[in-house]
Amino acid sequence: MSTLSLAAMAHDGTVNITGSIYAxxxxxxxxxxxxxxxxxDFAANSFSSVGDVQGNALLxxxxxxxxxxxxGGAITFSGDADTDNTTLLALSDTSGGGNMASGVGxxxxxxxxxxxxxxxxxxxxxxxxxxxxLTFYLRYMATKIPVTAGNASSVMYFDLSYQ
Numbered sequence: 748m749s750t751l752s753l754a755a756m757a758h759d760g761t762v763n764i765t766g767s768i769y770a771x772x773x774x775x776x777x778x779x780x781x782x783x784x785x786x787x788d789f790a791a792n793s794f795s796s797v798g799d800v801q802g803n804a805l806l807x808x809x810x811x812x813x814x815x816x817x818x819g820g821a822i823t824f825s826g827d828a829d830t831d832n833t834t835l836l837a838l839s840d841t842s843g844g845g846n847m848a849s850g851v852g853x854x855x856x857x858x859x860x861x862x863x864x865x866x867x868x869x870x871x872x873x874x875x876x877x878x879x880x881l882t883f884y885l886r887y888m889a890t891k892i893p894v895t896a897g898n899a900s901s902v903m904y905f906d907l908s909y910q
Contacts, residue, residue, distance in 0.1 A: 771816045772909055773874065776809035786853070786885055791896040794851065794889035802886040806855075808905065815876045819910045821868045822881065824855050826903040831890035834864035841900040850894035851887045853901050858882040865903075871910060 786802040793801055808822075829835040835852030855863045863869045863883070872881065887899060 771814040773810035773813035773817065773820075773879065773907070775907070776811050776878075779808045779810075782806065782808075784885055786887055786899070789887065791848070791850075791894045794887075794892070794894040797889050797892060799889045800854065800886050804885045806883040806885055808881040808883070810874070810879045810881065810907075811877075813874050813876055813879055817874050817876075817909045819871050819873045821871050821908050821910070822863070823866065823868045823906045823908070824863060824903050825866050825906065826901065828865050829890050832888070834862065834867075835888055835890065836865050836901050836903050838899055839901045840898065841902055842898065844898065846897045848895055848897035848899040850889055850891045851899060852890050853903070854886050854888045855903075856884040856886070858884075860884070868908070874909075 784804050784806055786804040789801040793799070824836070827837040827839060829837040829852030831850075832852055835854050837852055838847055838849075840847055855865065857863055857869060857872075858881075861870070
């Protein structure tokens with residue numbers, strides 16, 4: 748006579764597994780990960796109507812070690828939108844010193860001078876194997892009149908997507 752031993756099975760716990768499989772990408776150069784860009788100093792009365800612009804500061808972002816599988820990409824600049832023109836970056840008191848200017852926002856332009864609306868993806872751009880430099884421009888744009896004098900600083904972030 749043989750005896751058969753059966754073990755009882757029960758679910759005693761749960762294991763949640765996370766991770767990701769990602770496509771090849773480029774490395775953002777360490778000198779491009781944090782940038783300090785000075786747009787310039789402008790008289791408040793140099794903005795006489797909504798839409799007037801001042802400045803044209805270069806913003807370069809260098810990508811290193813792009814693989815051959817990457818044909819191109821797009822970039823999204825994000826941050827707090829100006830309340831009067833949500834395509835622009837709002838000014839923010841980055842120093843904590845107050846005395847903020849008002850009536851202007853920061854406009855982001857692509858290398859051809861076309862606006863990249865804040866929190867929206869840019870037009871696609873080509874990338875080649877190796878290192879690439881992306882070129883953008885920043886300028887102030889009047890969002891309401893009168894523009895008042897003061898600190899015109901802000902913080903913006905960027906995210907890259909690859910194709």
